[in-house]
Amino acid sequence: MNKKLINLVVNGEEKEFSILPNEKLLEVLRREGYKGTKFGCGEGSCGSCTILLEGKPVYSCTMFAFQAAGKKIETIEGVGTAKNPHVIQRALIDQGAVQCGFCMPGIILSAKSMFEENSDPDEEYIRTHMDGNLCRCTGYEKILTALENVAAVNK
Amino acid sequence: MKISDFTLPSCVEEAQACMKSAGDSAFFLAGGTSIRFLKETAEEKVAIDVSKLPFVGIVNEDSAYEIGSLTRINDLMKYKGEGWVLDRVAKLVATQQIRNMSTVGGNIARIFYWSDFPVALMALDAEISIKGNEWFTVDADTYFDKQPIQKLINGNIIGFIEIPEITKGKGFAYHKETRTYSAFSTLNVAVYVSSDDDGVIENVRIVIGACTPFPVRLKNVETQLIGKKISELNFDKLSLTEVEKMSIVPKEGMTKIYCRHLVKTKVKDVLLQAVAEAKGDCHE
Numbered sequence: 001m002n003k004k005l006i007n008l009v010v011n012g013e014e015k016e017f018s019i020l021p022n023e024k025l026l027e028v029l030r031r032e033g034y035k036g037t038k039f040g041c042g043e044g045s046c047g048s049c050t051i052l053l054e055g056k057p058v059y060s061c062t063m064f065a066f067q068a069a070g071k072k073i074e075t076i077e078g079v080g081t082a083k084n085p086h087v088i089q090r091a092l093i094d095q096g097a098v099q100c101g102f103c104m105p106g107i108i109l110s111a112k113s114m115f116e117e118n119s120d121p122d123e124e125y126i127r128t129h130m131d132g133n134l135c136r137c138t139g140y141e142k143i144l145t146a147l148e149n150v151a152a153v154n155k
Numbered sequence: 156m157k158i159s160d161f162t163l164p165s166c167v168e169e170a171q172a173c174m175k176s177a178g179d180s181a182f183f184l185a186g187g188t189s190i191r192f193l194k195e196t197a198e199e200k201v202a203i204d205v206s207k208l209p210f211v212g213i214v215n216e217d218s219a220y221e222i223g224s225l226t227r228i229n230d231l232m233k234y235k236g237e238g239w240v241l242d243r244v245a246k247l248v249a250t251q252q253i254r255n256m257s258t259v260g261g262n263i264a265r266i267f268y269w270s271d272f273p274v275a276l277m278a279l280d281a282e283i284s285i286k287g288n289e290w291f292t293v294d295a296d297t298y299f300d301k302q303p304i305q306k307l308i309n310g311n312i313i314g315f316i317e318i319p320e321i322t323k324g325k326g327f328a329y330h331k332e333t334r335t336y337s338a339f340s341t342l343n344v345a346v347y348v349s350s351d352d353d354g355v356i357e358n359v360r361i362v363i364g365a366c367t368p369f370p371v372r373l374k375n376v377e378t379q380l381i382g383k384k385i386s387e388l389n390f391d392k393l394s395l396t397e398v399e400k401m402s403i404v405p406k407e408g409m410t411k412i413y414c415r416h417l418v419k420t421k422v423k424d425v426l427l428q429a430v431a432e433a434k435g436d437c438h439e
Contacts (some may be wrong), residue, residue, distance in 0.1 A: 001159055001160075002160070016267060021158045021159055021160050021202065022158040022159075038201070042189065043191060044191070044252070044253060046327045047250070047252060050252060054257075055231070056255040057251055057255060058252050058255050058256050059252045059256070060189055062187070062191065062253075062254065062256065064161070064163045064184075064187060064202070066163070066202070066204065067184075067187060067204060067206065067283075068161060074394050084189065110251065110252075114352055128246070128251070129251055130251070130335075131250045131251055131336070131337060132249075132250025132251040132252040132253065143370075
């Protein structure tokens with residue numbers, strides 16, 4: 001099986017990656033150092049591998065790397081920093097909504113795409129938009145409250 | 156199946172030429188979310204990624220909607236239009252991420268028992284336009300009578316799907332039974348009803364799936380309803396004996412007895428919703 005070159009725009013930076021045809025996008029991203037994208041279930045259920053593809057959340061574990069060729073990708077590495085967290089990250093921290101943290105990169109990216117689509121989502125909108133991200137620690141209530149707090153600030 | 160190579164054609168002719176030259180050793184890939192459900196074999200295939208082809212979007216014309224086969228499920232969910240009903244089906248499909256990846260064409264190219272759109276589109280009497288050497292159209296009953304992938308050979312590719320607008324006198328309802336949120340269906344029921352100006356039922360299509368290998372119409376039940384006045388319908392008198400004779404393949408640990416009972420109950424529920432919409436009681 002021969003490797004092929006594809007171009008991706010990752011967090012605003014155009015890059016060339018050498019990929020195998022059957023490699024998943026998640027495998028390529030992690031190999032290239034984007035380790036914030038987590039390998040959870042590997043079958044498109046848990047959401048910890050969520051990235052934004054052209055601004056929309058998708059499971060990178062279920063997608064072949066070549067399907068992203070030429071497209072814009074956003075990973076958690078492109079969202080805030082430890083010193084200057086994104087408003088969503090700040091809200092999650094303030095609410096105590098993070099426990100083990102494994103699901104958080106996916107949750108933050110899904111939430112980011114939601115607020116870009118609708119700056120003032122109601123509870124139902126948040127629940128529908130976040131339905132592809134599982135968290136096995138928190139029971140979701142604090143995550144939901146944190147996102148509602150972001151929405152309230154946006155009003 | 157393993158992917159040994161890939162191509163990214165930018166037009167239909169290029170995609171079809173790739174398929175014709177590769178034959179059985181290639182396949183069309185749209186969203187790609189169902190690949191993991193195919194049998195694991197050592198067989199190697201070339202993926203022809205069709206996502207750049209111009210079969211995207213929803214157009215409303217002549218009281219019908221034409222949907223591009225590569226339209227993502229999430230776009231069906233978010234689309235707003237007079238008499239548009241596929242949002243009711245789309246919102247029940249898996250999760251946000253899957254809805255952003257899956258396409259309506261991919262959902263109907265190969266039927267898995269849990270597939271949502273085959274049941275809904277069969278009830279809506281959809282027409283599926285396929286590009287072979289020339290364009291041709293297949294009605295939903297013919298398209299879904301066996302595994303559709305058998306019709307998608309020699310480079311044939313689904314281009315568009317046409318469904319009616321659900322306007323005055325018409326109703327559509329869809330129910331998906333699952334054990335947990337975003338799980339696979341254990342039963343899908345879709346009902347389409349249309350009535351004339353006097354409220355007499357002209358056409359009704361009742362389709363069930365998930366507990367059957369392929370979508371199935373309840374034609375005897377439909378016959379009992381055609382010609383009846385919507386305002387005088389009595390669902391208690393509806394005979395569902397057809398369900399007793401059907402081949403049922405229960406899922407998720409359900410027994411056949413329970414599954415038949417569930418079908419009868421849900422068919423009546425969904426019929427009530429579709430009829431209510433046709434009467435104008437809850438037209439969206």
